[in-house]
Amino acid sequence: MDGALFGTETEYACAGNLSPAEAASRVKDGVFSERKYGLIEPAPREWGEVPGNGGFLFNGGRLYLDSGHLEYATPECRSLHDIVAAERGGDQILVAAVVDLKVENEIFFIKNNTDHFGHTYGYHENYCLRVSPRSRDMVQGLLPFLVTRQLFTGSGMFFPAALRGRSGSRSGLLTDSSDPPGKSRFGVFGGGNSAGASRPPVPFQISQRAHFVSVDVSHRVRFGGRPILNLRDEPLAGGRFRRLHIIIGDANRSEWATALKLGTTALVAQLLELGWDPEVELENAVAALKEIARNPYGGWTVRMTDGKTIPAIDIQRVYLLEATKRFLGRDADTDWTLRQWATILNALEMDALRLDGYVDWVTKFLQLSHYAEKAARGWDDPALIKLDLAYHHVDPRVSLYTLLCKQGKIPTLVDDERAERAMHQPPADTRAAGRGHVVRAMAEARADDSIRWEVLARRLGERAVWGDERFVVYEYVDDWRDIRDTGAWHIIPYLIDWGAIAVKDHVLELSDPFRDYAEESERFGKSLPSLLRR
Amino acid sequence: MMESKDRPAAIEPTLVLPASAAPEAPTKPAETPTEVPTRPERIPGEKEKESEPDIDEQIKRIIREIPDPTPQPGGE
Numbered sequence: 001m002d003g004a005l006f007g008t009e010t011e012y013a014c015a016g017n018l019s020p021a022e023a024a025s026r027v028k029d030g031v032f033s034e035r036k037y038g039l040i041e042p043a044p045r046e047w048g049e050v051p052g053n054g055g056f057l058f059n060g061g062r063l064y065l066d067s068g069h070l071e072y073a074t075p076e077c078r079s080l081h082d083i084v085a086a087e088r089g090g091d092q093i094l095v096a097a098v099v100d101l102k103v104e105n106e107i108f109f110i111k112n113n114t115d116h117f118g119h120t121y122g123y124h125e126n127y128c129l130r131v132s133p134r135s136r137d138m139v140q141g142l143l144p145f146l147v148t149r150q151l152f153t154g155s156g157m158f159f160p161a162a163l164r165g166r167s168g169s170r171s172g173l174l175t176d177s178s179d180p181p182g183k184s185r186f187g188v189f190g191g192g193n194s195a196g197a198s199r200p201p202v203p204f205q206i207s208q209r210a211h212f213v214s215v216d217v218s219h220r221v222r223f224g225g226r227p228i229l230n231l232r233d234e235p236l237a238g239g240r241f242r243r244l245h246i247i248i249g250d251a252n253r254s255e256w257a258t259a260l261k262l263g264t265t266a267l268v269a270q271l272l273e274l275g276w277d278p279e280v281e282l283e284n285a286v287a288a289l290k291e292i293a294r295n296p297y298g299g300w301t302v303r304m305t306d307g308k309t310i311p312a313i314d315i316q317r318v319y320l321l322e323a324t325k326r327f328l329g330r331d332a333d334t335d336w337t338l339r340q341w342a343t344i345l346n347a348l349e350m351d352a353l354r355l356d357g358y359v360d361w362v363t364k365f366l367q368l369s370h371y372a373e374k375a376a377r378g379w380d381d382p383a384l385i386k387l388d389l390a391y392h393h394v395d396p397r398v399s400l401y402t403l404l405c406k407q408g409k410i411p412t413l414v415d416d417e418r419a420e421r422a423m424h425q426p427p428a429d430t431r432a433a434g435r436g437h438v439v440r441a442m443a444e445a446r447a448d449d450s451i452r453w454e455v456l457a458r459r460l461g462e463r464a465v466w467g468d469e470r471f472v473v474y475e476y477v478d479d480w481r482d483i484r485d486t487g488a489w490h491i492i493p494y495l496i497d498w499g500a501i502a503v504k505d506h507v508l509e510l511s512d513p514f515r516d517y518a519e520e521s522e523r524f525g526k527s528l529p530s531l532l533r534r
Numbered sequence: 535m536m537e538s539k540d541r542p543a544a545i546e547p548t549l550v551l552p553a554s555a556a557p558e559a560p561t562k563p564a565e566t567p568t569e570v571p572t573r574p575e576r577i578p579g580e581k582e583k584e585s586e587p588d589i590d591e592q593i594k595r596i597i598r599e600i601p602d603p604t605p606q607p608g609g610e
Contacts, residue, residue: 011610015601015602016601017601020607067610068606068609115605115606116603117603117606119607119609121610122609222608247610371593385603386600387593387596390596390597393600397599398599399596403589403592403593407589
């Protein structure tokens with residue numbers, strides 16, 4: 001997509017015999033122990049990353065532990081095809097690592113955002129900008145789009161009875177109480193124009209994340225309220241580049257939904273960079289987000305600051321219309337996004353059932369509805385939680401999503417061969433290509449053999465006690481200059497970062513994410529054996 | 535602009551686009567059944583549907599085989 005560059009971060013849930021945190025740690029160690037997929041990082045980093053907490057992958061992405069989850073960050077991508085492949089490559093690295101460790105019946109990873117016990121975990125999107133993501137125009141321009149895009153990006157969530165009790169009003173949670181009972185403007189059950197069809201309340205929300213959001217914007221991602229839009233200003237690139245960090249998205253299984261999520265959001269970010277003002281402002285973005293999420297039946301509306309109530313789909317059309325005027329015909333990804341965006345808004349307006357197989361929440365809602373209809377306890381059947389989770393399991397043996405793909409009910413955008421390559425190969429047209437090349441060369445040179453783990457712990461670590469827990473607190477390394485300044489290269493022989501790779505004072509800067517750094521990375525790779533011998 | 539070596543000319547598959555919803559004029563379509571977007575009968579290149587056991591049976595198997603729901607650490 002012209003001018004766009006994006007990547008995503010997924011925190012996987014984990015089920016099985018071990019605790020989620022133990023399982024995540026074991027699989028992380030397995031991924032890096034044989035240098036089969038990437039190379040471990042020795043430096044302690046900010047955000048509590050201890051030495052060996054993660055590493056960079058041959059595909060240009062990164063795998064690491066965060067808050068007890070195994071988290072995968074894709075390489076930087078410029079095309080929708082590449083980002084879909086990169087996400088799937090990450091899923092498959094986890095599946096393959098579990099098989100390598102021979103724990104495939106003990107550890108199961110799940111690509112979703114809630115455990116049904118009241119916890120959420122992240123799926124973050126990153127878009128490269130040339131303007132500040134903190135500007136008032138950018139924030140105000142994004143919020144109405146982000147609140148309403150869940151209509152096609154939501155992964156859907158069954159709401160178990162235990163959580164319903166915690167959330168207060170049952171009717172408020174499950175239905176849109178502004179509608180008269182028995183009326184259906186369009187029915188997921190009743191079809192497009194089935195006025196009067198029954199509309200039973202169901203414990204289902206179209207977004208996994210909406211329920212957990214409490215503020216519209218914040219500089220933090222968790223403490224002080226989980227926001228729709230995170231204002232972290234951490235470009236991870238050279239001076240003119242900035243990074244938009246969106247944390248409201250659901251992790252999708254549908255590749256079509258992933259592509260449309262990234263494609264539409266990239267186009268909207270580009271519109272706002274150009275100074276366009278959508279001139280729509282929601283009265284209360286968080287309330288609108290939650291109200292839309294609670295209604296799987298359609299007829300979604302939002303209240304504006306001028307007091308008017310308008311269809312949520314019309315908000316999306318404001319953005320679509322401007323993107324079409326400005327960008328139609330520009331490149332294949334843009335045209336695909338515009339066509340699919342227009343089509344899906346029409347479909348959502350008329351009959352969301354048509355989106356079975358394309359939009360995750362619709363697919364899942366139909367599967368759960370079908371199961372509940374046959375179950376003696378209906379929507380109170382406890383197996384519905386497992387069915388919900390099964391949709392998100394990444395192990396193809398037990399994944400409902402994979403089963404539906406195999407049966408031809410869900411189309412995929414990336415074939416198995418391409419997904420396999422994405423486990424090991426970076427996109428060819430971003431700095432991930434250079435990073436991936438060097439990481440592979442470092443692994444082949446067994447650069448991690450030079451790490452002095454024990455000395456590292458003594459030099460940078462300090463024993464601490466918190467309550468009954470004993471642990472080591474590390475001085476963290478901000479970037480390669482910290483290692484140079486302390487002369488610690490004999491302990492930490494290399495540092496890999498999104499914007500630079502350093503091996504004993506030799507640095508490959510990767511400051512421009514739109515460059516592939518082919519020649520520089522080739523030269524750097526060839527110099528590695530002699531560098532590591534010093 | 536550099537092109538990805540693996541990238542096809544256009545990402546596929548697509549939903550069928552109704553004539554009334556051409557991206558040049560993404561306006562509210564008339565609400566007639568014939569204009570409802572429909573899923574392609576066969577996605578180009580899509581494999582013939584495999585002969586599978588009854589999906590309800592497979593779903594029961596999956597529910598049996600996956601671990602019970604586990605509380606997860608709060609993330610971000």
